[in-house]
Amino acid sequence: MSRLSHKNAPLLEVKNLETAFSIDGEFHNAVDGVSFSVKPKQIVGIVGESGCGKSVMSLSIMQLLPRGVGEIRSGSIVFEDVHLDRMSDKEMNKIRGREISMIFQEPMTSLNPVFTIGYQIEEVLFNHMKISKNEARLKSIALLKSVGISRPEKLVDEYPHQLSGGMRQRVMIAMAIACQPKLLIADEPTTALDVTVQAQILDLLKSIQEVNDMSIILITHDLGVIAEMCDEVIVMYAGKIVERTDVESLFYNPKHPYTELLMGAIPKMDEEAEVLSSIKGIVPSLKNMPQTGCKFAARCPKALPECSAITPLLGEVEKGHDVACILYETSLPREGVNA
Amino acid sequence: MQVNTVKETRITTKAVKGSSPWAIARRKFLKNKLAMTSLGFLVFVAIVSFLAPYITTQDIARVNIGKMSLAPSSEHWLGTDKSGRDVFTRLLYGGRISLIVGLSCTGLVIILGTIVGAIAGYFGGIIDSMLMRFTDFVLTFPFIVFVIVLNAIFGGQLNGLWILILVISFLSWGSVARIVRSKILAEKENEYILAAISIGGSPFKVIVKHLLPNVMSTIIVQATILFATMIVVESGLSYLGFGVPAEIPSWGNMLSSANEPDVLQGKPWIWIPPALAITFTILSINFIGEGLKDALNPRSRR
Numbered sequence: 001m002s003r004l005s006h007k008n009a010p011l012l013e014v015k016n017l018e019t020a021f022s023i024d025g026e027f028h029n030a031v032d033g034v035s036f037s038v039k040p041k042q043i044v045g046i047v048g049e050s051g052c053g054k055s056v057m058s059l060s061i062m063q064l065l066p067r068g069v070g071e072i073r074s075g076s077i078v079f080e081d082v083h084l085d086r087m088s089d090k091e092m093n094k095i096r097g098r099e100i101s102m103i104f105q106e107p108m109t110s111l112n113p114v115f116t117i118g119y120q121i122e123e124v125l126f127n128h129m130k131i132s133k134n135e136a137r138l139k140s141i142a143l144l145k146s147v148g149i150s151r152p153e154k155l156v157d158e159y160p161h162q163l164s165g166g167m168r169q170r171v172m173i174a175m176a177i178a179c180q181p182k183l184l185i186a187d188e189p190t191t192a193l194d195v196t197v198q199a200q201i202l203d204l205l206k207s208i209q210e211v212n213d214m215s216i217i218l219i220t221h222d223l224g225v226i227a228e229m230c231d232e233v234i235v236m237y238a239g240k241i242v243e244r245t246d247v248e249s250l251f252y253n254p255k256h257p258y259t260e261l262l263m264g265a266i267p268k269m270d271e272e273a274e275v276l277s278s279i280k281g282i283v284p285s286l287k288n289m290p291q292t293g294c295k296f297a298a299r300c301p302k303a304l305p306e307c308s309a310i311t312p313l314l315g316e317v318e319k320g321h322d323v324a325c326i327l328y329e330t331s332l333p334r335e336g337v338n339a
Numbered sequence: 340m341q342v343n344t345v346k347e348t349r350i351t352t353k354a355v356k357g358s359s360p361w362a363i364a365r366r367k368f369l370k371n372k373l374a375m376t377s378l379g380f381l382v383f384v385a386i387v388s389f390l391a392p393y394i395t396t397q398d399i400a401r402v403n404i405g406k407m408s409l410a411p412s413s414e415h416w417l418g419t420d421k422s423g424r425d426v427f428t429r430l431l432y433g434g435r436i437s438l439i440v441g442l443s444c445t446g447l448v449i450i451l452g453t454i455v456g457a458i459a460g461y462f463g464g465i466i467d468s469m470l471m472r473f474t475d476f477v478l479t480f481p482f483i484v485f486v487i488v489l490n491a492i493f494g495g496q497l498n499g500l501w502i503l504i505l506v507i508s509f510l511s512w513g514s515v516a517r518i519v520r521s522k523i524l525a526e527k528e529n530e531y532i533l534a535a536i537s538i539g540g541s542p543f544k545v546i547v548k549h550l551l552p553n554v555m556s557t558i559i560v561q562a563t564i565l566f567a568t569m570i571v572v573e574s575g576l577s578y579l580g581f582g583v584p585a586e587i588p589s590w591g592n593m594l595s596s597a598n599e600p601d602v603l604q605g606k607p608w609i610w611i612p613p614a615l616a617i618t619f620t621i622l623s624i625n626f627i628g629e630g631l632k633d634a635l636n637p638r639s640r641r
Contacts, residue, residue, distance in 0.1 A: 062537055068464040090541070097538030110530040114360050114552045123548070127539040159359055175538060 010037035011215050012061070012183055017075035019053075019060045021286060027073065028286035030056040032239035034075075035314075038183065043209060043216045045230035045247070047223060047262070051283045053239040054219045058185045060085075061217075062102055063092045079183070098128040101176035105188040107168035111160040117144070117171050118156030124178040143174040148204055166197035170204070177208055184209075185217045190225060202229055223266055227251060235259050238283055238295040241314055245321040255323040257302045294325065302327065364556070367634035374630025377623035384620055388434035395428045411608050418608040420596060429588040430612050436589040437570050437620070440504055444569040447508035449562050452515025457546050459516070460523030471520065478513035485510055487581045503582055507572060515561055522554040556635035563628030567621045574617055590617050 017034045020027035031053045038044050046054050059065050061077055063084060077084040079100065084092070096102075104110040111120060121140035125131050131139070137156065144152035147170040160168060169189065176184055186205065190198040206229060209216055218229055226233055226247065233250045235243040235258065243256040254260045261279045281299040289295060290308065297307035306326060315330025317323045324331050368374060387394065406423040417426035459470040489506045526532070527550060535549045551558075570590075576582030577591025585592060590613040597603045597610035 064533060064536055067462065093539045093541055095539070096536065097540075102534075102537040104530045104534060106530050110534045112531045112535070112549050112553070114555075116359070123535075123540070124538040127544075161360075172534070175534070178538075 009039075011040045011042075011080060012038040012217075013076075013078045014057075014061070015076045015078070017057065017060060017077060018073040019056050019065065019070060020073045021056075021070045022068075023287055027071075028289065029073070030070070030239055030286060031060060034236070034239070034241055036234055036241065036244065038215050038217060040182070040215055041209070041213050042232060043206075043218060043230045045226040045233045046217065046219045046236060047221060047226055047233060048236035049221060049279075049283050051285075052236045054221075054236055055187055056239075057236075058102065058187050058217065058219055061185060062096060062100060063087065063089075064102075094128070097124050097176075097181070098179045099181050100183045100185065101179075101181040102185045102187065103169070103172050103176050103189045105191050107165050107172055107192060110172055111168055113160055116157050116159055117163070121156075121171070121175050121178060124175050128179050139178075140174070143178055144171070146208075147171070147174045147177075148200070149174075165193055166201065169193060169197075169201055173201070173204065173208070177212060177214075180212050181214060183215045183217065185219070187219045188221070189218070191220070191222070198225075205229070223251075223262060235262070238289060240295060241322075241324065242296065243321075243323050244314070249318070249321055253321075255317055255321065255328065256325050257300050257327070258296050261301075364631075364634040368630055371630040371633065373626050374634075377626035377630070380619065380623045381627065384434055384616070384623075385438055388431055388438055391428070391431035391435060395425070395431060410606075417612050418606075420593075420609050421602070426593075426609060426612060429593055430590075430616060433588040433590045433593055433613060434616060434620075436500065436583055436587055437573055437591070437617070440500070440507075440573040440583070440589070441566050441570040443504045444507045444511065444572075445562050445566045447504070448512045448515055448565055448569075449558060451508065451512035453519050453551070453558060455512065456516040456519025457523055457551065460520040461527060461542065461546050461550065463524075467520075470516075474513045474516045477510065480510055482510055483576075483581075486576060490581060500583055500587060503573070503576070507569065511565075511569075515558075515565070518557060518561060519554060522557050523550055526550055526553050556631075560628055560632045560635065563624055563631060567624040567628070570617065570621060570624075 014037065015035045017031055018029050019031040020029045022028075034053075034057060036044070046057070048054050056065070056070065059070070060072055061079075061084065065071060072085050075085070079095070082095075084095070087095070111117070118137060118140050121143060122133075122136040125136045125139060141152045141156055144155055149155055149167065149170055155163075155167075160171075163171065169192075173189075184205075189205065190201050193201060202225060205216065205218075208214070216229075218225070220226060230247050233243075233245060233247050234241055235250070235256065237258050243250070243254070243259045245255075250259065251263070254263050258279075264277050265279060267276055279299060284290070284295070284298070290297070292311055293308035294300070294303075294310075294312050297303045300307065304326070310326050310333065312324040312326045312331040313333060314322045314324040315328065315332075317328050317330055326332055406419050407421055409419040409423075411418040417430065419425055420429070455470050455474060459467040459474075486503075486506050490502055493502045493506070523546075532545060532549055535545050540548070573582055573589065574591030574594065577589050578595045580595060582591055583589040593613040594610055594617075597614075602609050
């Protein structure tokens with residue numbers, strides 16, 4: 001914390017990140033020039049359809065890309081003045097779990113089936129602290145209690161298959177916050193859970209965030225989750241940020257046609273729609289991604305002929321509200337500035 | 340009997356604590372009568388073999404010309420062989436050698452194969468390619484020829500038995516490496532492996548603490564099969580005269596005297612005991628292997 005020079009300096013700063021996957025020997029960008037920052041204690045939501053690069057970005061930040069298949073091609077990821085993208089695995093291991101933690105989508109498979117819950121939480125502690133076996137056990141019981149598990153003393157000796165999905169996700173959260181990290185990356189933490197459990201888990205994340213003063217990057221495709229949790233929202237499409245703003249203006253004043261369509265696709269209880277509205281088409285696969293122009297042009301109802309020729313830039317339309325769409329002047333390429 | 344009661348008390352304490360995958364497997368295995376009988380037989384063979392010096396007082400090596408090829412009697416329970424050595428004594432000591440060779444080879448092969456397979460499977464890419472090509476290379480060696488040649492080269496420099504064990508092991512780890520690698524490849528895709536890395540676990544830790552326990556069931560089953568195979572390999576090589584040095588009794592060495600038609604037809608007490616010993620030991624190991632496979636398979640509910 002002392003390393004932060006002034007209060008509002010970002011905790012994490014991602015600049016022009018390009019992460020590519022090799023398909024048949026060719027690299028294709030899954031994350032294509034993404035820049036954003038996370039301030040201390042901020043909850044940043046990243047939203048988008050399947051396949052738009054949300055998860056790849058989180059794996060890039062954690063340096064967990066599959067070896068030999070995915071790699072960061074350019075850009076930088078700076079966490080508290082250190083370049084994560086330049087770190088060796090060994091240095092990164094000191095940060096993973098300690099400074100930055102991650103929770104995954106599938107609580108059913110993210111715990112190792114052959115070890116007890118307690119053993120797995122203790123492992124995080126042993127990885128990063130000098131701590132005795134007994135202290136670690138007491139600490140893991142306390143952690144389980146803090147994530148709202150009612151009989152932690154018993155649960156530490158149980159195995160993952162004895163727990164429900166919601167309980168497992170709580171255990172995952174306990175593991176993630178064990179060392180009080182400054183940043184938590186939650187990759188669709190509630191997608192695999194049913195709705196009531198979802199709400200509980202989100203409440204839990206929020207209260208932990210407040211108590212521990214941590215920042216959260218919340219990756220989801222559920223706008224309801226975004227509305228409930230986030231301060232700032234990033235909308236991604238096909239590896240690019242198409243809109244970035246605070247949560248209020250995203251819901252009341254969406255600017256990008258894609259965001260508008262996403263909003264329209266939220267089912268509403270008070271309308272008697274026979275057919276739920278959806279966005280036509282799918283995100284193009286990495287191999288078929290258009291190289292120039294707006295990647296959403298082919299599915300966009302407001303598309304102009306120029307859309308497939310001009311690559312829109314992320315420009316500030318209103319204060320604190322950035323959009324990448326050539327319907328707005330700020331997105332037109334400027335002289336001397338290159339994306 | 341005593342062994343049994345100790346085991347059972349341990350199980351009850353474990354069951355109270357919570358049913359780990361291992362505890363469930365153990366319970367299933369204990370219910371499997373065939374496997375338990377086989378295990379009992381194998382333990383009996385092992386005890387009798389390793390306590391041989393206390394059971395029989397005959398000298399295994401002493402040639403006694405006056406007592407050549409005697410039929411079974413009260414003095415020599417299973418008779419004597421062509422050099423006048425007590426067959427029963429040699430059978431016990433032979434079991435010792437066969438079991439030592441089988442166990443040591445299995446141990447070495449499993450260790451080597453697991454290390455190579457785990458590293459190749461976990462790291463992938465160029466490391467995987469290089470290790471697996473090396474594995475393929477070793478697997479192409481003609482086994483018998485190599486054992487014979489290497490044994491001949493190194494023979495006399497070390498205790499002959501250990502040469503044989505090292506040579507067999509070095510030539511046999513390939514298949515285990517392949518199996519472990521494929522298992523690790525599948526297992527490492529699970530999210531808990533990503534989770535283990537995301538909490539700051541080093542590759543070594545992730546492999547040893549997270550991946551290996553999850554492929555352990557495969558390794559264990561593989562080990563039992565290997566154990567049986569290795570006993571057969573040892574017997575086969577010794578029968579041919581290329582295995583354990585002739586002065587050390589082993590079941591294979593004892594069988595090789597059945598080469599002579601005279602022994603084969605007229606003196607069955609010389610070759611039938613080792614033959615039966617091999618057969619029943621292999622059978623019981625295979626039954627144990629089957630039992631373990633059933634017990635460790637989460638889908639089987641027997």
